[in-house]
Amino acid sequence: MVDKRTTKQPRKKQQSITEKPTIAVDMWRFYLMWGVVLLCFVVLVARAFYVQVVNKDFLQNKANAKILRTEKLKAMRGVISDRNGVPLAISTPIMKVVIDPQNYFETKETFDKITAELKKNPNSYKLKNQLPKENLNLDDLADAVSIDRAELKKRVEAKRRSRYVVLKKEVPPPQADLLVQRNFAGVYAEKSYKRYYPQPQPNAQIIGLTNTEGTGIEGLEMQVNKRLAGVDGEQKIARDKQGNRVKTPEVIKEVQPGENITLSIDSRLQYIMYRELTAVGVANNARSATAIAVDVKTGEILAMTSWPSYNPNDKNSLANKDAMRNRGAVDSFEPGSTMKPLTIAMALESGKFTTNSVINTSPGSMRVGNHTIRDTHNYGALTLGGIIQKSSNVGVSKIALSLPYPTLPTFYKRLGFGQRSAVKFPGESPGLILPPSKWNVSEVATMSYGYGLNATVLQMADAYAMLANKGLKMPLSLYKLDKQPKGEQMIDPKIADQVLLMMEGATLPGGTATRAAIPGYRVAGKTGTAHKLRPDRKGYSTTEYRALFAGVAPVSDPRLAMVMVVENPKGAYFGGTVSAPVFAKVMQESLRLLNVPLDKPLETPKFQ
Secondary structure, eight states: OOOTTTOOOOOOOOOOOOOOOOHHHHHHHHHHHHHHHHHHHHHHHHHHHIIIIITHHHHHHHHHHHHEEEEEEOOOOOOEEOTTSOEEEEEEEEEEEEEOHHHHHHHHHHHHHHHHHHHHSTTOHHHHHHSOOSBOOHHHHHHHTTOOHHHHHHHHHHTTTOSOEEEEEEEOHHHHHHHHHTOBTTEEEEEEEEEEOSSHHHHHHHHOOBOTTSOBOSHHHHHTHHHHHOBOEEEEEEBOTTSOBOSOOEEEEOOBOOOOEEBSOOHHHHHHHHHHHHHHHHHTTOSEEEEEEEETTTOBEEEEEEESOOOTTOGGGGGOHHHHSOHHHHOOBOOGGGGHHHHHHHHHHHTSOOTTOEEEOTTSEEEETTEEEEOSSOOOEEEHHHHHHHTOHHHHHHHHHTSOTTHHHHHHHHHTTTSOOTTOOTTOOOOEEOOGGGOSHHHHHHHHTTOSEEBOHHHHHHHHHHHHTTTEEOOOBSBOOSSOOOOEEOSOHHHHHHHHHHHHHHHSTTSSOGGGOBTTBOOEEEEEEEEEEOTTSSSEEEEEEEEEEEEEEOTTSOOEEEEEEEESOSSOOOHHHHHHHHHHHHHHHHHHHTTOOOOSOOOOOOOO
């Protein structure tokens, strides 16, 4: 009997039946697929729009930061030349060595990363080929540019994110080329210019100098810096990670070279003047010597220099700040007896005096206020010309005091004393005329012979040029003029001619300036020997003097006015013995170089 519970009956196999897809299901899948595709397309378009339009500048700047560098194109500074075209200040090409710290550290980071991977896989040709080829040794770089190694590392580390750090300035182009060829990471050379002065000492105090960045910091270089400097340009340079240019630089801002400037200075006269000032300064163991020569017809300054001077090409000479001053414009002083011709001009203009007026100077002294005015001798009765010829303090004092007190100081101010000249040189002194409240008997008397007021050599040259030009004052200029300037009539031409003839007497036998005479030329002038104020400004020194001479030549048709000042000469100290001979040498050579015709027979003057 078969047990039905244990016997398994084979089950009947059921057939699997799948429901046929409908059109609705197929369409839903179709739309889903195209929806996904469309969504992806929209996302890609949106991303492209964001990258190429919305975020274009940011990404472009990021890319440019890697490969582009904006370099400055330095404008060449204008040339300063003398009136004949001789260059007095020029710019020569020079290189500046610069490092891009950000580029350096990025290159170093890449090098360190690949080097670490090479330790794990030393045979990887691909990694070896990716190693930066630049020189990353800062010690070698420091030695190449002559900088202390520790100092260089400190500077670069302190400006890791900077793109521009100057390592060395004023590198000769061949030396800079050799340094760049050593392929230091982030290091390149930038073209610049160095200022050079072909005739340094005679012209240094006028022209001045520039700093290492090419900006004027002294003299005319500073005064007309904007005109000389020009406008720097810019260019974009694309470089690969090795620092090599990968395309032609794109100029994005054109360079505008600086303006060339022509001075009124004649470098020939300037050299002669500096040479003679040096000689008289050294021979007399003086503190300084200064002179100015002016073309009386135009007001152009043909020479203006001082001794001692300095060499702006030599940085070591810049330590002597005293030698860097343009004393002719900056220093003011009591001009002494060189003011007497102007006092006489004031007297003639007043109408109270004529060329025939006689002043009794006996007994050679007079008491004014609390002090005594003295002449070196008792000259007795003197005409106005005699007062200039003998340089009588008593004579000019009596003339000044015979007129209302404001007459003389007002006259001086009208001529330009107490104010800066038309030159407006940097640091120029206006001098000093005391205020009206001080115009008393003592002050007016001392002002008449050049004390109690301060003047500059520029102001003195301006005044004497005016006398020589028939009372017509031309504005002084340090720049060559293209046309005749308009002058201002300061005094009557007749009075100016009369004073000029009186000053000629000072250079003739019997005058105080016979050593200023020049063979073949008539010379008019006036000496001055001024006591210097004591350092404590309490009275005048009995051992320190200022020797002056101011003059004009040739008298028949004046061409040059010249003022000489020798500060604190030792031994001889009179203007007629120290400054007048220097005037004669410089004036004689200047007239010859300017081809000024002789106005008297050539003969050797007989000095007394």
